[in-house]
Amino acid sequence: xxxxxxFALLFYSATILLVVGVGRKxxxxxxxxxxxxxxxxxxxxTRRGVVWxxxxxxxxxxxxxxxxxxxWLFGWVFHAALxxxxxxHLRYFQEPVWTVVALIQPFGKYAAFAMIFGLAGLWARxxxxxxxxxxxxxxxxxxxxxxxxxxxxxxxIKYIAHTDIIALKAYMMGLMYFDLQxxxxxxxxxxxxxxxxxxxxxxxxxxxxHVPGLFFMPTRTQVDNPREVRHTAGWTAK
Amino acid sequence: MAAKFDxxxxxxxxxxxxxxxxxxDTMAHSSPFVAKAKHNEPIGxxxxxxxxxxxxxxxxxxELVDGSRALRTFLDSCVKCGACADKCHxxxxxxxxxxxxxxxxxxxxxxxxxxxxxxxxxxxxLVGARDMDKSVMDEWYSYFHQCSQCRRCSxxxxxxxxxxxxxxxxxxxxxxxxxxxxxxxxxxxxxxTIGNNLGLPEKALxxxxxxxxxxxxEDTGFAVKFxxxxxxxxxxxxxxxxxxxxxxxxxxxxxxGKVFHQxxxxxxxxxxxxxxxxxxxxxGSSDNLKKVAERIRDAARELGVxxxxxxxxxxxxxxxxxxxxTLVGPFDFLDPRYPAPQHIxxxxxxxIQRGGLNLDKEANDHRRITFHDSCNVARASRMGNxxxxxxxxxxxxITASANNFFxxxxxxxxxxxFCCGGGGGLLTDDLLELRIKGAMPRMQALKQVVDEHQVNxxxxxxxxxxxxxxxxxPAYQFPMSMITSLHHVVGDAIQLGTKD
Numbered sequence: 001x002x003x004x005x006x007f008a009l010l011f012y013s014a015t016i017l018l019v020v021g022v023g024r025k026x027x028x029x030x031x032x033x034x035x036x037x038x039x040x041x042x043x044x045x046t047r048r049g050v051v052w053x054x055x056x057x058x059x060x061x062x063x064x065x066x067x068x069x070x071x072w073l074f075g076w077v078f079h080a081a082l083x084x085x086x087x088x089h090l091r092y093f094q095e096p097v098w099t100v101v102a103l104i105q106p107f108g109k110y111a112a113f114a115m116i117f118g119l120a121g122l123w124a125r126x127x128x129x130x131x132x133x134x135x136x137x138x139x140x141x142x143x144x145x146x147x148x149x150x151x152x153x154x155x156x157i158k159y160i161a162h163t164d165i166i167a168l169k170a171y172m173m174g175l176m177y178f179d180l181q182x183x184x185x186x187x188x189x190x191x192x193x194x195x196x197x198x199x200x201x202x203x204x205x206x207x208x209x210h211v212p213g214l215f216f217m218p219t220r221t222q223v224d225n226p227r228e229v230r231h232t233a234g235w236t237a238k
Numbered sequence: 239m240a241a242k243f244d245x246x247x248x249x250x251x252x253x254x255x256x257x258x259x260x261x262x263d264t265m266a267h268s269s270p271f272v273a274k275a276k277h278n279e280p281i282g283x284x285x286x287x288x289x290x291x292x293x294x295x296x297x298x299x300x301e302l303v304d305g306s307r308a309l310r311t312f313l314d315s316c317v318k319c320g321a322c323a324d325k326c327h328x329x330x331x332x333x334x335x336x337x338x339x340x341x342x343x344x345x346x347x348x349x350x351x352x353x354x355x356x357x358x359x360x361x362x363x364l365v366g367a368r369d370m371d372k373s374v375m376d377e378w379y380s381y382f383h384q385c386s387q388c389r390r391c392s393x394x395x396x397x398x399x400x401x402x403x404x405x406x407x408x409x410x411x412x413x414x415x416x417x418x419x420x421x422x423x424x425x426x427x428x429x430x431t432i433g434n435n436l437g438l439p440e441k442a443l444x445x446x447x448x449x450x451x452x453x454x455x456e457d458t459g460f461a462v463k464f465x466x467x468x469x470x471x472x473x474x475x476x477x478x479x480x481x482x483x484x485x486x487x488x489x490x491x492x493x494x495g496k497v498f499h500q501x502x503x504x505x506x507x508x509x510x511x512x513x514x515x516x517x518x519x520x521x522g523s524s525d526n527l528k529k530v531a532e533r534i535r536d537a538a539r540e541l542g543v544x545x546x547x548x549x550x551x552x553x554x555x556x557x558x559x560x561x562x563x564t565l566v567g568p569f570d571f572l573d574p575r576y577p578a579p580q581h582i583x584x585x586x587x588x589x590i591q592r593g594g595l596n597l598d599k600e601a602n603d604h605r606r607i608t609f610h611d612s613c614n615v616a617r618a619s620r621m622g623n624x625x626x627x628x629x630x631x632x633x634x635x636i637t638a639s640a641n642n643f644f645x646x647x648x649x650x651x652x653x654x655x656f657c658c659g660g661g662g663g664l665l666t667d668d669l670l671e672l673r674i675k676g677a678m679p680r681m682q683a684l685k686q687v688v689d690e691h692q693v694n695x696x697x698x699x700x701x702x703x704x705x706x707x708x709x710x711x712p713a714y715q716f717p718m719s720m721i722t723s724l725h726h727v728v729g730d731a732i733q734l735g736t737k738d
Binding site: 025028029032033034035036037038040041042043044045049057061063064066067068071075122125129130131132134135136137138139140142205206207209210213214216217218219220224226227230231232234235236 | 257259260303304305306307308310311312314315316317318319320321322323324325335338340341344355356357361363364365366389392393394395396397398399400403524559560561563564565567568577578579616617618619620623624625626628629653
């Protein structure tokens with residue numbers, strides 16, 4: 001039971017840090033003015049056009065595709081698989097399980113392999129491509145190691161040492177409804193959860209800020225209409 | 239002066255972009271002349287490096303981040319994916335890894351992290367954060383003057399991170415603590431006091447234009463005018479001062495004159511605002527940016543014109559198109575039927591569409607033409623009504639004026655265009671080695687169309703590109719005369735006297 005309490009406290013703290021940390025950054029990004037029009041052109045001339053541009057960036061990584069097919073392949077596969085994995089994991093936090101979550105279950109089960117493939121490719125580049133090796137810092141390596149370890153420990157639960165998944169779900173649901181249940185103390189489960197907690201904590205203080213940051217990049221999100229609409233903000237509004 | 243250096247070799251078998259293995263510090267010695275007090279003080283910066291400059295630089299960085307959403311998101315979001323690493327012409331031409339956009343950004347990001355992020359404050363080694371000190375400043379001075387702010391990296395970054403913004407910020411910080419670049423700061427001083435980058439006073443300008451009128455009349459037999467300070471003219475033309483006598487810029491100016499002449503539209507230049515360039519953008523100085531733009535608005539009001547048209551100049555068009563309305567707008571005193579401001583290419587294109595010009599394409603049959611998209615036009619502005627109009631309109635002007643046009647390889651034109659190598663405040667002889675090496679990718683693409691299509695003319699719409707190619711073309715064994723102005727080609731095709 002001690003373990004259940006410790007992990008409960010860790011989860012609550014990590015959730016607060018994640019939500020407050022990322023929320024704070026989003027508020028800062030939103031409040032920081034963009035004094036000049038600097039969209040990278042050709043850029044859409046309407047707000048709708050910008051939504052379409054961003055949709056393509058977020059769903060198919062359009063600019064990255066144009067830029068480097070290998071980074072695109074590994075990066076896109078990793079992110080798409082991660083999205084599937086996250087969606088699949090929703091089943092541990094809801095009862096009844098949403099239809100969409102139930103429907104992707106067959107794909108979600110294998111997405112972890114795709115995710116690890118993508119991550120491994122990205123990591124290999126950090127060693128094999130001289131330019132990428134040059135720009136990589138220790139934190140870039142550790143971030144990849146962390147996410148790969150999360151994936152591998154998750155696969156461990158699924159394929160090597162099964163845990164009592166019903167009990168694990170009961171524990172997670174218990175956390176949500178402040179009704180503490182016992183946590184199955186299997187090795188892979190504890191490693192998996194510990195690493196996820198670590199990722200949650202470092203999210204708002206690391207390069208993972210590209211997730212909220214992406215939505216605030218003036219180069220991609222501004223409408224190309226400076227002659228038609230007078231834009232002012234920050235020092236240009238004074 | 240810079241030491242001797244070898245011009246990069248162009249490949250015999252065409253491979254437009256050959257990504258080199260990096261070679262550390264090949265350009266560590268490259269650094270422009272430092273501004274003196276007489277260059278810094280007139281534009282609002284301390285004359286020399288101030289006391290406690292380290293603290294002040296860090297403080298200024300904080301101010302800039304607080305005032306710019308771009309800078310803040312750019313500094314936070316890079317994941318070091320390496321997509322930009324092989325996209326910079328200076329990296330491709332010099333092999334110096336600090337010329338990879340991400341590495342250049344990191345010169346500043348490492349300081350931001352150290353002083354403004356949790357990870358950098360407590361785990362500097364882990365995230366590559368470092369203290370602000372003299373070695374950092376020296377590195378900044380060298381490598382932030384190896385960025386032409388061309389935005390090519392920003393096109394390829396999955397998030398749109400733009401190294402130009404970061405190099406502007408770094409230059410602003412350096413200016414703020416008294417370490418300015420002589421070339422840009424001296425020019426800005428002249429612009430504030432005399433009205434143009436060249437320091438050409440009103441009288442000299444008037445004489446130059448008069449002589450030009452005589453010359454053109456002698457050549458063509460028609461009295462094409464180049465009016466100065468004419469109150470009540472319809473159009474105020476704001477053009478880079480290089481157009482007044484540099485080659486091949488002046489041929490462009492003659493072309494504008496012929497277009498106005500045949501269109502029968504009254505126009506004027508202004509001696510008070512005789513410069514389209516605004517180098518304040520290069521050094522990231524918001525105060526100067528606005529002050530220079532104000533000169534132009536004031537001149538337009540004073541002369542009582544109905545429209546403002548901007549001549550062939552890349553960064554000037556960015557400032558005019560993207561920033562003028564913000565900085566010194568609204569332009570409600572101009573005729574609302576025309577965009578304010580309008581590019582000379584938009585103006586000429588519109589005339590052609592309406593049948594306002596008689597063009598004889600055969601007049602350009604000795605030319606086999608290609609077009610160099612200038613970075614600031616391509617990636618930081620627009621022409622016409624649709625995205626990408628900045629690529630379509632100039633090419634349509636060429637094909638309306640000439641029979642032989644050949645585009646360079648697709649990965650080197652439009653928004654993928656390679657910088658000429660001299661933009662962003664680097665067009666100075668103390669950076670010649672950088673400029674020649676940085677021109678390599680463009681020269682490589684040019685070689686392909688020269689070999690395959692016997693191209694003998696490269697047209698540009700930027701004063702800096704034109705001046706830079708004057709140096710770069712001979713270095714790569716091309717004739718200097720290959721580079722010319724778009725309105726030179728247009729002007730040569732105009733059949734004067736057929737519309738009068």
